[in-house]
Each structure stands twice: as structure tokens, then as C-alpha cells.
Amino acid sequence: METNNIIKDDFLGDLIKKSSPDNPSDIFVERIMDKVQITPEFSFSKKSFYLYLWSALPVFLLVTIILLFLLTSDMPFSKYFPGKDYYSQTLIPYLLSLSNSFKELVISKYFSFAFIVIVAAGVLVVIESILSTKTKDFFLSKGL
Amino acid sequence: MKYQDDNFYIERVLSGDVSAYAGLVTKYKSLVFSIALKILNNREDAEEVAQDCFLKVYQSLKSFEKKSKFSTWLYRIVYNAAISKTRKKRLEFVPMDKYVIQNYYDENTPKTIIGLDEHEQTLLIDRALQRLSGDENLLISLFYKGENSIEDISFITGLSVSNVKVRLHRIRKKLYGEISEIMQQKAV
Numbered sequence: 001m002e003t004n005n006i007i008k009d010d011f012l013g014d015l016i017k018k019s020s021p022d023n024p025s026d027i028f029v030e031r032i033m034d035k036v037q038i039t040p041e042f043s044f045s046k047k048s049f050y051l052y053l054w055s056a057l058p059v060f061l062l063v064t065i066i067l068l069f070l071l072t073s074d075m076p077f078s079k080y081f082p083g084k085d086y087y088s089q090t091l092i093p094y095l096l097s098l099s100n101s102f103k104e105l106v107i108s109k110y111f112s113f114a115f116i117v118i119v120a121a122g123v124l125v126v127i128e129s130i131l132s133t134k135t136k137d138f139f140l141s142k143g144l
Numbered sequence: 145m146k147y148q149d150d151n152f153y154i155e156r157v158l159s160g161d162v163s164a165y166a167g168l169v170t171k172y173k174s175l176v177f178s179i180a181l182k183i184l185n186n187r188e189d190a191e192e193v194a195q196d197c198f199l200k201v202y203q204s205l206k207s208f209e210k211k212s213k214f215s216t217w218l219y220r221i222v223y224n225a226a227i228s229k230t231r232k233k234r235l236e237f238v239p240m241d242k243y244v245i246q247n248y249y250d251e252n253t254p255k256t257i258i259g260l261d262e263h264e265q266t267l268l269i270d271r272a273l274q275r276l277s278g279d280e281n282l283l284i285s286l287f288y289k290g291e292n293s294i295e296d297i298s299f300i301t302g303l304s305v306s307n308v309k310v311r312l313h314r315i316r317k318k319l320y321g322e323i324s325e326i327m328q329q330k331a332v
Contacts, residue, residue, distance in 0.1 A: 012288060015269050019269045022174060024191045028169075029169050029173060032199065033166050037162060
């Protein structure tokens, strides 16, 4: 690096370091940190599995207490669960009638057209949001 | 003030310690602001750009690939943001040939500067730097103040490596010329 040596000038370097720095206002750092504090957390990918377990602990405790209560209770709670007759005689016929009414709606050409337009728009929005996030990350990673 | 290595702050921020980011901002605020100021020539605009860049960098810290130094990446973001703000495609580096370099590098200049006290040296270099254009000031600050390599400056500014070398060489000569002239005026 011959040219580097020509340019490298410790005397001038030291002299330039003595020049008055261009300092922003006194509250510059505070202002940035105020905004940084309210910026949403971004480091989920770095969150360790241990932390996920720790945050699930209250839910786990609550479920355990409820289960213990149900298992040790002499309340006839099993009577409140529907038997297989409920599924075969009530729920399945209800779901079938519901799907039939939807089927009639779907075979209508107006509905089909609107449905296709909405689905296509939805797909485009999803693709655009994925690409723009990736593009933004790419350019920022390159410092652009 | 003694600062930690950049990775120390980055790792802490990424592990959830938001306050560690203040260390990075404090460490680089002066040069980041300086880059923006030399391009924009306006303190308010420069501060706004510098602030936006620090926030942008914070939000995309996880995408920092560590292929380059953190400072180089940060300076490049600031440089591009400031250039965008001026609505120019690239900083217009004035060809050095257009300058009439009246003052040639005087071999004795360093010796006369050593004779000055520190305060006088600061005043002298401040005045000499003021005589340089914004782009000259930017290149020389990045190289001597920011201690960036030629390759880093090439990455930050988008200029070729050889172009950076030639410009720095000429700006250095010009700066010595300005220093000599200021000292001669002072002697008169």
C-alpha cells in the first residue's frame, strides 16, 4: 500500500484530531434514547428458549390448578360433556346444512368473481409486504 | 472518554439491554453529525439526519452482517441519507484540477506548527479546515479523524479506491498549503 503510506501522515492526523469537533446539541443522545425506548422490541429471534419457558410458567400453573380442582372435585362435571349422540344427531347435521348454504353462495358467479378479486388482492398484499421487508433489511444491511 | 468495543454494545442491545445503545450513540455522534453537516451545510438538517440514522440503525441492528466494521456501516447509512436529503444522486466532488493550488506543500510547515501551543494549533487547523470544501473536509475527516481505511472510505462514499487515494493525497497537500498561508498572514 504505497499510496496509503504517502497519504498516511501522523503529524497531520494528530493536528486534525486537535480540531474542534462538530458536536450536535446537548440533548442529542437523550432524544434518540427516548425514541429508542418506545420503539417495539426487535430481538425476538435472539430470545432464548429458556425465556419462552419462563413466560409460559403462569399459564402452566393456572392449567395445573384447574386440572387438580377438576380431578379432586366430587362435582358431576362429566355430565356437562356431550356424548357421541350429540355429535351424530345435532352437530354434524348442523355443519352439513351450513356448508350447503355456503355452497349455494359460492356457485353464484357474482360471489365467485368478488371472491377471486379479494383473494388475488390479498395474495399481492402479502407478497408485497414480504418483499418490502426483505428489501428494506437487505438495503439496510448494505448501509443503503 | 474510554469506550468499549462496538460488539460489546451491539451484543447487549440485541440481548434486550436497550440502554446500551446510548454507548454507541455517544461514541459516534460527533463524526456522524460531522458527516451529515459537511454534506448538508445546515446544523438543523444535519442533526435531523443523524438522529434518523441512529434510529434506523437501532431498528436494523439485527440485520448488521458484521462483514464490515459497525462504524463503516453507520457512516455509509449517514452518507446516503444526507445525500438523499440534498436530492442529489451523489456528492459532487469538484475535480481538484479546477483549483488553482497556489500554495505548495512546504517541507518546513510541520516544524513551524510544532512551535505553536496546543490552543494555537487548534485555531490554526480549524481555520485551515474551514478553507476546504465540504467534500474535501468529509474525506479528510473520515480518514484522519475517523481513522477509516481507504477501502472503508471507498465503501462509504461510493468512490473508487484509487480515486479516494488521489483525492486524499491532493487534499493533504492543499491543507498544508492553507496552513502555510495562514501562518504567513499571521507573521505579516
